[in-house]
Amino acid sequence: MNLSFFDQFMSPVLMGVPLIVLSLMFPLLMIPAPAAQWAGSRTQSLQLWLYNNFTKQLLMPLNTHGHKWALLLLSLVLLLISMNLLGLMPYTFTPTTQLSMNLGLAIPLWLATVIMGLRNMPTAALGHLLPEGTPTLLTPILIIIETISLFIRPLALGVRLTANLTAGHLLIQLISTATLVLMPLMPMVAFLTAAVLFLLTLLEIAVAMIQAYVFVLLLSLYLQENV
Template identity: 70%
Template sequence: MILSFFDQFMSPSLMGIPLILVALVLPWTLFPHPSSRWLENRALTLQNWTFARFTSQLLLPLNTPGHKWAAIFASLMMFLITLNMLGLLPYTFTPTTQLSLNMAFAVPLWLATVITGMRNQPTAALGHLLPEGTPTPLIPVLIIIETISLFIRPLALGVRLTANLTAGHLLIQLIATAAFVLLPMMPVVAILTGMLLFFLTLLEIAVAMIQAYVFVLLLSLYLQENI
């Protein structure tokens, strides 16, 4: 019984083909494509407005040289939000509950920010490893600590996204199972549990959106340190 709760986090396959590939491609098919008409329809107008608002929020902590990353950050956040939201539907799979996938997002983007800092301002980038005014005996220890904290950043990005989505999905399944078990024995308690499940689902929708925003926001803060 306990193992079946975690089966939802296993990558499904059909005829030897991993369906996680389908889950990754599906969000892009849901976005309306621009047309050659002068006037856009309501869906495109709403999509463009949403992208503009998200992009303006993401660029707030960045200086002007970092604005060239706007398209990457906005696309990544919309992609993560769509993946997280689609994973809440019945009979679906959430790819972002896989740590390997989240690390595949986090490591290259974090490494790109580090390489950008090393190329554009190597002195300032290396200066982050040693706080100003550090006593001489503590310099080796602080350099080691700051280096470890630097390399932990992509791991923290991937683990944060994976843990929050996994915990929410697991809690929803536990409460839903409890509601079905209690329904024939204690209908009133089952109804109250169902109401709790409804509010928890709303909370999980908010978490799915917030975690995608936090993921990209932290990447933008890492970029700001290196530009």
């Protein structure tokens, strides 16, 4: 019985073909195409307003060299938000619950920020491994600790996103199963569990958007240290 709860994290297969590719491409359909006329619709105006505010807030602490990442970071947060929200719909699959995909996004982007720092400002990049004013006896230990924390960063990015989404989906699955089981036995209790399920779904919608924002925000903070 417990194994069936984790079947929702497996990619659906149609005629032997995994549907994860369609899951990755479907968020593009949610973004409206730009209109030919000068005055767009209200949806496009709201979309541009959100894009501008998010980009301004994200790139404010960065210098001019970090602004080159604006398109990449904006595209990444839109991709993560779209896939997280689509995964909350019935009979769908959430690719961001797979640790392999999240690490596949986190490791190359984190590595790009590290390589950029070592290439453009090697002294400052290596200086992050040793805090200023460290006693001489603690220098080797702190260098080892800071190096380990540096390499743990991409793992923390991927695991944080995976764990939050997986826990939310499991709770929704458990409460929905309990609601169906209690419906013929105790309708009043089933109604209460259904209310809890509705509130949990609202919470998961917020978590889906917040975790995508946190993923990109932490990536921008890593970029800030290397530009």
